[in-house]
Amino acid sequence: MYQQTVEIRNKAGIHCRPSSVIMFAAEPYSATHEILITGPRGASKLTSILDLLTMGLQKGETVTISVTGEKEEELCKKLAELFETEFDFT
Numbered sequence: 001m002y003q004q005t006v007e008i009r010n011k012a013g014i015h016c017r018p019s020s021v022i023m024f025a026a027e028p029y030s031a032t033h034e035i036l037i038t039g040p041r042g043a044s045k046l047t048s049i050l051d052l053l054t055m056g057l058q059k060g061e062t063v064t065i066s067v068t069g070e071k072e073e074e075l076c077k078k079l080a081e082l083f084e085t086e087f088d089f090t
Contacts, residue, residue: 002072004080005064010087014057016049017089022082023049026075033069035079046079057083 010018026035026046035046040061044051057063063083067076 001066001068002076003064003066004076005062006080006083008057008059008061008063009084011059013059013061014052014055014083016053018082018085018087019049019052021085021087022046022052022079025078025082029069029075033067033072033075035075036066038064038066 008014014022023046029035030047037044037046037052037055039055039057041056044055046052055063065076065079065083067073067079069075
């Protein structure tokens, strides 16, 4: 298992659009990896966008991303980068 703790930087937190970007990145690995997101209000496996949205992740909060599976470090770093992104949706 590989873990990384990151801070949410998006000014609106992890709402629908950032969640969809994160889920799109994780989807190809869903059958072979276990991804667990732990935040201030609990933990959730990254299996659906609703699971991620219900965590209510806000700017400035920290989350720990835990990945188990082949190339777990690579995937964890990719997801960490997305959680730290300040998205600029038009």
